[in-house]
Amino acid sequence: MTFETMPFARAMNAGLRRAMEDDSRVMLMGEDIGKLGGVFRVTEHLQRDFGENRVLDTPLAEAGIVGSAIGLAMAGFRPVVEIQFDGFVFPAFDQITTQLAKLTNRHEGSIRMPVVIRIPYGGHIGAIEHHQESPEAYFAHTPGLRVVSPSTPNDAYWMIQDAIASDDPVIFMEPKSRYWQKGEVDTEHRAATLHATRVIRGGSDVTLVGHGAMVSVLLQAASIAEGEGISCEVVDLRSLSPIDYDPIVDSVRSTGRMVWAQEAPGTTSLGGEIAATVAERAFYSLEAPVLRVTGFDVPFPPAKLESFYLPDADRVLEAVDRVLAF
Amino acid sequence: MTSAETPIVRFLEPDGSFAPSPEAEPLREIVDELDDAALAQMYRDMAVTRAFDQQATMLQRQGQLALWPPSLGQEAAQVGSARAARSQDTIFPSYREHAVAKIRGVDLVSVLALMRSATHGGWDPTDPKNGNTRLYTLVLGTQVPHATGFAMGLGFDGRTATGDVEKDEAVIVYYGDGAASEGDVHEAMVFAASYNTPQLFFLQNNQWAISVPVATQAAAPLADRSAGYGIPTLRIDGNDVLASYAASRMYLDESRAGGGPRAIEAVTYRMGAHTTSDDPTKYRSKDEEASWGRRDPIARMRAFLENRGAGSEFFADVDQEGEALAADVRTRIAAWPDPDPSSMFAHVYSEPHALVEQQAAWLAEYEASFEGGAA
Numbered sequence: 001m002t003f004e005t006m007p008f009a010r011a012m013n014a015g016l017r018r019a020m021e022d023d024s025r026v027m028l029m030g031e032d033i034g035k036l037g038g039v040f041r042v043t044e045h046l047q048r049d050f051g052e053n054r055v056l057d058t059p060l061a062e063a064g065i066v067g068s069a070i071g072l073a074m075a076g077f078r079p080v081v082e083i084q085f086d087g088f089v090f091p092a093f094d095q096i097t098t099q100l101a102k103l104t105n106r107h108e109g110s111i112r113m114p115v116v117i118r119i120p121y122g123g124h125i126g127a128i129e130h131h132q133e134s135p136e137a138y139f140a141h142t143p144g145l146r147v148v149s150p151s152t153p154n155d156a157y158w159m160i161q162d163a164i165a166s167d168d169p170v171i172f173m174e175p176k177s178r179y180w181q182k183g184e185v186d187t188e189h190r191a192a193t194l195h196a197t198r199v200i201r202g203g204s205d206v207t208l209v210g211h212g213a214m215v216s217v218l219l220q221a222a223s224i225a226e227g228e229g230i231s232c233e234v235v236d237l238r239s240l241s242p243i244d245y246d247p248i249v250d251s252v253r254s255t256g257r258m259v260w261a262q263e264a265p266g267t268t269s270l271g272g273e274i275a276a277t278v279a280e281r282a283f284y285s286l287e288a289p290v291l292r293v294t295g296f297d298v299p300f301p302p303a304k305l306e307s308f309y310l311p312d313a314d315r316v317l318e319a320v321d322r323v324l325a326f
Numbered sequence: 327m328t329s330a331e332t333p334i335v336r337f338l339e340p341d342g343s344f345a346p347s348p349e350a351e352p353l354r355e356i357v358d359e360l361d362d363a364a365l366a367q368m369y370r371d372m373a374v375t376r377a378f379d380q381q382a383t384m385l386q387r388q389g390q391l392a393l394w395p396p397s398l399g400q401e402a403a404q405v406g407s408a409r410a411a412r413s414q415d416t417i418f419p420s421y422r423e424h425a426v427a428k429i430r431g432v433d434l435v436s437v438l439a440l441m442r443s444a445t446h447g448g449w450d451p452t453d454p455k456n457g458n459t460r461l462y463t464l465v466l467g468t469q470v471p472h473a474t475g476f477a478m479g480l481g482f483d484g485r486t487a488t489g490d491v492e493k494d495e496a497v498i499v500y501y502g503d504g505a506a507s508e509g510d511v512h513e514a515m516v517f518a519a520s521y522n523t524p525q526l527f528f529l530q531n532n533q534w535a536i537s538v539p540v541a542t543q544a545a546a547p548l549a550d551r552s553a554g555y556g557i558p559t560l561r562i563d564g565n566d567v568l569a570s571y572a573a574s575r576m577y578l579d580e581s582r583a584g585g586g587p588r589a590i591e592a593v594t595y596r597m598g599a600h601t602t603s604d605d606p607t608k609y610r611s612k613d614e615e616a617s618w619g620r621r622d623p624i625a626r627m628r629a630f631l632e633n634r635g636a637g638s639e640f641f642a643d644v645d646q647e648g649e650a651l652a653a654d655v656r657t658r659i660a661a662w663p664d665p666d667p668s669s670m671f672a673h674v675y676s677e678p679h680a681l682v683e684q685q686a687a688w689l690a691e692y693e694a695s696f697e698g699g700a701a
Contacts, residue, residue, distance in 0.1 A: 027482075053482050059520055064471050064513030071475020074460070075483070095510070098465045099472070102446070106461060109673040110450040143674050143682075167676040242681045 002188035009179035011153035012042045014187070015160040016080065020050050023078060026164055029056045029065055030082030030118075039084055040120060040179050062092035069115050070100055078114045080164055086121040087130025093138070100169045101144030112167040116160070121149075122213050122263050123310050124177035126303040133300050134264035139171040140241040140273075147240040148194060149173035151215035153183035155191075155238065162194035170194075173240070175212035195239035197247045203233035206320050207251040209274065210261040211237035214311065218261060221316035230320060240270060248274070249281045256287035257323040261311045266294035288326030291319040334593065335573050336563035340621045342629025349560070353572035360571070366636065368409055368567045369627045370644050372401035375425040376624060377648025378434055381656055382424075385438065386602040390659055392443040397424045399565075399597030402623030403530050404500075405429065406570025407590070410578060411498055412491075416458040418473035418499040420466070422530075426500065430457030434651070437462070438659045445665065466501070467508030470527070473499035474514040477523035477587075486524040487584030494582040496524040498574070504535025506551065507543045515555040518587040526577050527552055527589040530564060532596035533618075537609040552589030564592030565623040595621070667693065 006014065020026045028043055034057035037044030047055035058065050062083060069079035083089045089096075096117060103113050123132035140147045146168050150156040156174070163170040192198050200215070201222055208218040215236045222232035233251050237243070252258045258278055260271040275290035293311040301309050336347040337357055346354055379397045386394040397404065404425035411417065411430075419426055428434055436448035440462060451460045463469040477497040480486045486494045505511055506529060518525055531548055533540050540548070549561040560577070562569040570592055577588035595618035599606050606615070628641065671686035 059513070059516045061513040061516060063510050064474075064517050067468065067471025067510055067514065068475030068478060068517050071472040071477070072479045073475075074472065075476045075479025077479055077482070091509075094465065095468060095471070099468050104676055105673045106446040107450070107673070108445070108447050108669075109676070110447075110452050112676045146675075242679055 002186055004185050004187060005182055006153055006185055007180050007182050008153045008156050009040055009042050011157040011183070011185050012160055012174065013044055013046070014185070015157040016043065016046060017049070019080075019161045019164040020046065020054065023164075025076060026078045026080065027054045027056065027072070028080045028082065029058050029069055031058060031060050031065075031084050033057060033082050038082060040176060042118075042174075042179070043082065062088060063095050066092040066095040066100065066115075066117065070095065070103065070113065073113050073115050074111060078164060080116040080118060083117060083119045085131045086119055086133040086135055089117075089119055089135060092117075096139070096145070096171075097142050101142045104168070105144055113169045114164070114167050115169045116163045116172050117169070118160075118172045118174060120174045120176035120179075122175050122177055123300065123303075123306050124213060126306070128303065129300070132303065132306065134262065134295070136171070136173050136240055137264060137269045140270055145169055145171055145241060146195070147171040147173065148238060149175065149212040149240060150238065151175065151178065151212055151236050153181070154185045157185045157187070158190040159194055159238070162190070166194065173212060177213045178216070181216075192238070195242055195244055197238055197244040198236050199233060199247055199251060200236050201232070201234035203231040203255065205231045205255055206257040206259060206323055207233045207235060207248070207255045208259050208261065208316065208320075209235040209237060209248055211240060212263075214261045214263065217311060217313055217316060221313040221320065224313055224317060225320055230324065232320065243274065243277075245277055245281065248278060252278055252282040253285040256285055258286075258290045259293060259316060259319045259323060260290060261293040261316050263295050263310055265297045266292055267297050269294065288323040291323055293319045334561050334563055335569045336566050337568040337572070338566045338626050338630055340565075340626055342626050342633060344630065350569060350572070353576055356572040356575050357568050360568075362634070364409075365631060365634070366640065368405050368571065369624070369631055370647065371405040371409070371425055371429055372567065372624050372627060373644045374648040374651055375401055375405070375428055377645075377652050378428070378655065379424055381652035382438060382441070383598070383602060385656060385659060386441070391438060391441045391602075393441050393601050393603060395422045395441075395601045396596075396598035397422050399595050399618070399623065400530055400532055401425050402567035402627070403564035403570050403592035403594045406567040406572075407498060407526075407528050407574040407592075410571050410574035412496075412578070413457070414493060414495045415578065416460065416476060416495065416497045418460045418469045418476070418497065419462055420469065420500045420502060420505065421462040421464055422502075423462075423500050427459055430459040432456050432459050435655045435658045435662075438655055439662055442659060442662060444662055467505040467510040470499050470501055470505070470511045470514040471517065473497050473525060474518045474521075474523055477518070477525040478521045480524055481521065486582055489583070491579055491582065494524070496526065496578045496582040498526045498528050498578070500528050500530065502529065502535065503531040503533065503540045503543050503548060504538070506548050512551075515552055515557060515587070519556045522584075522586040524581045524584075525587045526574060526581060527557065527587065528574065529589065529591045530594055531591055532594050534596050534600065534606075534610065536600040536604055547591070549589070549591040552591075557587045557589045559589040559591065561591045561593065564594030565621050565626065567623060567627055594623075597622070
C-alpha cells in the first residue's frame with residue numbers, strides 16, 4: 001500500500017518525519033513545536049521521537065529563531081523553522097530578507113543556506129488579528145528566496161521534503177485552513193517537482209489560477225460553472241518563486257481567458273506579476289484582459305467580516321462571467 | 327552605579343605602566359604567561375593594522391573606495407581578543423574588525439574590495455587560510471544570532487566541551503555600542519543563555535554610533551545587559567591590549583569547557599570618524615578627542631614595551647612592516663578589476679533557477695549587441 005488518506009497537517013507531519021529520518025542534519029525549530037506539537041499539531045510527536053536536539057522549543061523571538069537557524073546552517077545543519085502564524089513573521093523579516101536570502105550571494109557561493117521557513121498563512125479560520133494574513137508577495141519579491149505553497153495533503157507531504165532537500169532557502173506557505181482537509185497521499189512517488197505548476201482540472205473556456213487554499217475555491221467555482229455549461233481549466237501554481245509559467249501560458253493559449261485568485265491584497269502582488277507576464281507571453285491568444293480576484297486593499301478585517309473579504313467561488317464566477325462577456 | 331564607577335579590568339595605565347586593577351588580579355596569570363615575543367606580536371598587530379587603516383582612509387579620499395570604516399583607536403580591543411582566540415575558534419565580525427581579520431589570516435585587500443563595492447563578500451570563510459573568519463556584516467547586529475546558532479551547532483555536534491582545550495571550539499562575535507540596542511543582539515543573548523552556547527559576546531563600546539553618544543543607547547552600563555541575561559560579563563579597558571587578551575582568553579576557555587556564554591564590554595574610543603562619510607567635528611568636542619588621544623592603545627603598549635627594554639630597531643621594523651602593507655594594498659586595490667557583469671547572477675541561488683539564468687543570458691546578449699556597433 002503506497003496510498004494513505006490523511007489530513008493536510010498529518011501529511012506535513014509525515015513529510016517532516018521522513019525528511020528527519022532520511023537526513024540526520026534536518027532539525028526543527030519554533031515556538032511550541034516540541035511538547036505541544038505546534039499550535040496546529042504539525043510537528044506532533046516529532047520531539048518525542050527525534051529528541052530535544054532535533055526539535056527545539058525555542059524562546060519566543062522570531063528574529064532570534066531565524067538568525068540562529070542561519071548560524072546552524074553555517075554549521076552544517078538543515079533547519080526547518082516554524083513561524084507560528086503569518087502575522088508573526090515580521091520580527092524575522094530582516095533576518096529573512098537581508099541575511100538568509102543574500103548570504104549565498106554574499107559568499108559568492110562558498111556557503112549554502114538550506115533553511116526552510118514554514119508559515120501557516122491565510123484566512124478562513126475565524127481567528128483574531130495577525131492570524132489570517134497572506135504575506136507571500138514580500139518573500140516572492142526577494143531575490144535569493146524560493147517560495148512555495150502546497151494545496152493538497154499529497155503536495156504537503158512531498159513539497160516539504162523537497163523544500164528541506166533544497167540547498168536554497170525556501171519560504172513554505174501552508175494554507176492553514178486546509179490543515180484538516182483529508183486527501184490521498186502517495187508515499188512512494190512524487191507527482192511533481194517542487195517548482196512545477198500543475199494543471200489539475202482540464203477545461204476549454206477559462207483558465208483559473210491560484211495557490212494554497214484558493215485552489216479548492218477555484219475547483220468549486222469550476223464545478224459550479226460546469227453546471228452552467230462553462231468549462232474551466234484549473235491551474236495550481238504551487239511555486240510562487242520561481243514561477244513555472246509554461247503550463248499557465250499553454251493553458252491560456254488554449255482557453256484565451258484567465259482569472260487569477262488570491263487572498264492577499266491585490267496591489268503589487270503575485271496576481272499583478274502573473275497577469276503582466278501572461279499578457280506578454282500570450283497576448284495574441286487572449287480574448288479578454290486577465291482578471292484578478294483578490295483580497296481588498298485593506299488590513300485583513302475582523303473575522304466576522306472575512307467572508308466579505310476573502311475571494312470565494314461566487315466572486316471567482318463573477319470574474320469568469322466578465323472575461324467571457326468581454 | 328554609573329558607567330564611570332563600574333569596575334574595570336586593566337593591566338596597563340595610559341602611560342604604559344603595569345598596574346593591574348583589582349578586577350585584573352584574577353587574570354594576572356594569563357598575562358604573566360605571555361613572553362616577550364607574544365607581547366611584541368600584539369604591538370606589531372596593532373601598529374601594522376593602524377598603518378593599513380590610515381592607508382585605507384586615504385584610498386577612500388582618493389576615490390579608490392566607496393567608504394571606509396576606520397578601526398583607529400580600537401586596535402587593543404581587537405588584537406587582544408583575536409590573539410586570545412584559538413585556531414579552531416570561529417569569528418563573527420561586524421564591519422570594523424580589521425585587526426581581527428588580519429590576525430586570522432584574511433588578506434586585507436579583500437576588505438578593501440568590499441569597501442570598494444567590488445564585492446559583497448571578499449573572502450571564503452570556509453577556506454582554512456582565513457582562520458574561520460566569517461564575512462563582515464553591514465546590517466547592525468544581524469551577525470550576533472548567527473554566531474549563537476553556529477555555537478548551538480557546535481554543542482549539538484559535540485565539537486565543544488570535551489575537555490580538550492586545543493580542540494574544543496568556541497565562537498567570538500563582535501558588535502558595538504550602537505548595535506547593542508538592536509533586538510537581534512538581545513534575542514541572541516536569550517538563545518545563548520538558554521542553549522548554553524560556547525560563545526563570547528565581544529562588545530566594543532567606542533562611545534559613538536555615528537553621531538549618537540552611548541548615553542543615548544544605554545542609561546546603565548552596557549555590561550549590565552548581558553549580565554542580566556545570566557551571562558557572566560567583564561568590563562575591560564578596551565585600550566589595554568593585555569586586558570583584552572586576558573579577559574577574552576579566560577572567557578573563551580571557560581566557554582569552550584562547557585561553561586556557557588560569556589560577554590565582554592571593551593570600553594574604547596573611535597578616534598576617527600564612523601566612516602569616511604561623516605564629520606565628527608559636528609557632534610563631539612576637541613577636548614573629548616584629546617582626552618581619549620592620551621589613552622591611545624598603541625602608545626600605551628609601546629611605552630610598556632620600551633620599559634621592558636624593546637629598542638628602536640624593533641619599532642622601526644614594525645613601522646616598516648606597516649608601510650609595506652599599506653604600499654602593497656594600495657597597489658593591489660588600484661589595479662582591482664571590476665567584477666564581470668555576469669557575476670551578479672552567479673550565486674543568487676545554489677541550485678538552477680530559470681528566471682535568473684534567463685536574465686543573465688539577456689544581459690549578455692544585450693551587451694554583446696553593442697560591440698562594434700553605434701553605442
